[in-house]
């Protein structure tokens with residue numbers, strides 16, 4: 001896709017009432033604003049404004065068939081847009097506000113721009129927990145479409161500086177809320193009939209979902225009916241090649257450690273082996289390693305809890321492109 005014209009003098013908005021008000025004014029005017037959420041920075045636009053939604057795809061270079069998550073202020077606002085089956089309501093009560101996205105059938109009078117769902121009959125909904133995202137959503141008073149605020153396929157942004165490195169000049173503003181506390185994208189759950197299906201691993205672990213539901217979730221691959229498109233094999237990609245499960249790095253590789261015993265690692269996801277810390281640091285560490293311009297090697301991360309989502313992102317970062 002051609003690079004869009006760099007026409008904005010992207011503003012950096014401060015994390016206060018003035019910054020929130022300016023972000024809301026931009027959204028009302030149909031402009032794009034990057035907002036901090038607890039997962040990653042989102043590239044926000046008025047989800048009811050077709051031009052604003054189209055501008056998200058252009059600014060990111062995002063394929064048109066990759067639909068956007070809609071952010072709302074609470075469960076009532078979500079239910080005004082979609083029919084949430086009972087288990088979806090239970091998950092919403094357990095995890096909203098928070099890093100969980102629910103995919104549910106659109107209501108007839110939803111009012112969203114068609115491109116938000118890429119023409120599909122279901123919409124992905126989330127109530128973010130970050131105080132600045134909440135403040136913007138409450139003051140704006142409508143649904144906000146917001147994919148991650150990075151060029152399509154690149155590493156997700158967990159700081160305002162990451163947003164600017166990828167999108168400066170292409171968006172009106174970024175609201176600077178510091179580092180994102182969860183650091184991984186939301187978990188996506190869809191419903192086949194009423195049965196919950198895990199569509200993307202993310203900031204809420206499958207174990208936590210199973211505990212809230214009283215039963216384990218099926219994985220999307222096991223059903224094949226529901227899909228979350230746009231999850232490409234190569235994604236979150238640093239410029240340099242990346243190898244996984246490395247216990248002995250090769251000469252010249254930047255080694256990213258996890259847990260104790262990685263004394264030679266230049267960077268670490270978590271020195272103590274804490275998966276929440278590793279999730280929060282993952283994209284930041286990848287941005288830092290990428291800036292060094294050498295091949296990257298990552299130590300093994302256990303495939304449990306948040307480790308499932310961390311390994312999912314690492315495998316996509318390592319995939320051939």
Ligand code: AMP
Pocket residue numbers: 066067068069103116117118120122123124146147148185186188227228229230231
């Ligand atoms: P992100 O790029 O993190 O904002 O996540 C967006 C992802 O959510 C997409 O790539 C899809 O996998 C999924 N998604 C969003 N909206 C829909 C939808 N209407 N139907 C199916 N999947 C969706």
Ligand code: MG
Pocket residue numbers: 147148156
């Ligand atoms: Mg993304």
